[in-house]
Amino acid sequence: MTGLASVPAPVVLAAPAGTGKTTLARRLVSEGPNFAFSVSATTRAPRDGEIDGIDYHFLDEARFEALIQGDALVEWAQVHGRHWYGTLRRELLDRAERGHHVVLDIDVQGARQIRERVPQAVLIFVMPPSVDELVRRLKGRGTEEPGEVARRLESARDELSEAEDFEYVVVNDDVDACLGRIRGILQAEGLRVARAAALDEQVESMRSEIAALLQDEYGRTVG
Ligand code: 5GP
Numbered sequence: 033m034t035g036l037a038s039v040p041a042p043v044v045l046a047a048p049a050g051t052g053k054t055t056l057a058r059r060l061v062s063e064g065p066n067f068a069f070s071v072s073a074t075t076r077a078p079r080d081g082e083i084d085g086i087d088y089h090f091l092d093e094a095r096f097e098a099l100i101q102g103d104a105l106v107e108w109a110q111v112h113g114r115h116w117y118g119t120l121r122r123e124l125l126d127r128a129e130r131g132h133h134v135v136l137d138i139d140v141q142g143a144r145q146i147r148e149r150v151p152q153a154v155l156i157f158v159m160p161p162s163v164d165e166l167v168r169r170l171k172g173r174g175t176e177e178p179g180e181v182a183r184r185l186e187s188a189r190d191e192l193s194e195a196e197d198f199e200y201v202v203v204n205d206d207v208d209a210c211l212g213r214i215r216g217i218l219q220a221e222g223l224r225v226a227r228a229a230a231l232d233e234q235v236e237s238m239r240s241e242i243a244a245l246l247q248d249e250y251g252r253t254v255g
Pocket residue numbers: 047048049072073076107108109111117118119137138139140141142143
């Protein structure tokens with residue numbers, strides 16, 4: 033035996049927009065068979081190349097509101113003071129049942145709700161390496177107008193102040209290095225006693241085996 037099976041845990045990656053967390057989340061999922069991406073619902077319009085059901089579930093406000101009323105969302109928030117985004121309960125449950133660690137790419141308001149409602153979640157805050165780099169990435173997308181870049185910078189300023197409430201923080205200076213840090217966190221989390229599946233049965237079975245050995249080989253009876 034080299035390790036115990038561990039209970040799958042939702043992994044929350046939260047960061048200001050432009051930090052590159054979507055790339056990190058997608059890479060984590062594409063490189064590890066045990067990971068699945070939680071596809072969020074949103075009221076924002078698809079960007080070029082985005083596919084409904086893969087990048088997001090794109091909905092109008094009435095349908096988003098119906099999800100809230102139907103208790104279908106685990107968390108939801110209005111991000112950058114504009115559009116609504118939310119994590120579907122079924123994305124978390126279905127994928128966890130299949131043994132996947134579900135990766136959530138959400139904002140800090142959503143992360144706060146997950147912390148309260150899903151205590152087994154692992155919360156990781158991703159920091160941009162510098163303000164220059166953050167601005168470069170926000171402009172580099174080429175999809176946002178200057179007003180939108182300014183709006184996202186305002187959000188980033190607020191979101192950075194939440195980093196201290198997270199369990200882990202990683203700097204995304206380089207995607208591969210940052211992914212290595214995230215995998216390290218998840219590896220250690222998987223070894224926590226609280227996450228070990230059926231630990232008590234394994235412990236009891238080893239203790240019985242030792243008791244039988246003590247009896248048979250050493251003539252000692254243990255209680
Ligand atoms: P974008 O519009 O650039 O795809 O995402 C804008 C922000 O919304 C990002 O910070 C992203 O992580 C966040 N976001 C995406 N999905 C969710 C979600 O389900 N819930 C919350 N709270 N935020 C989300």
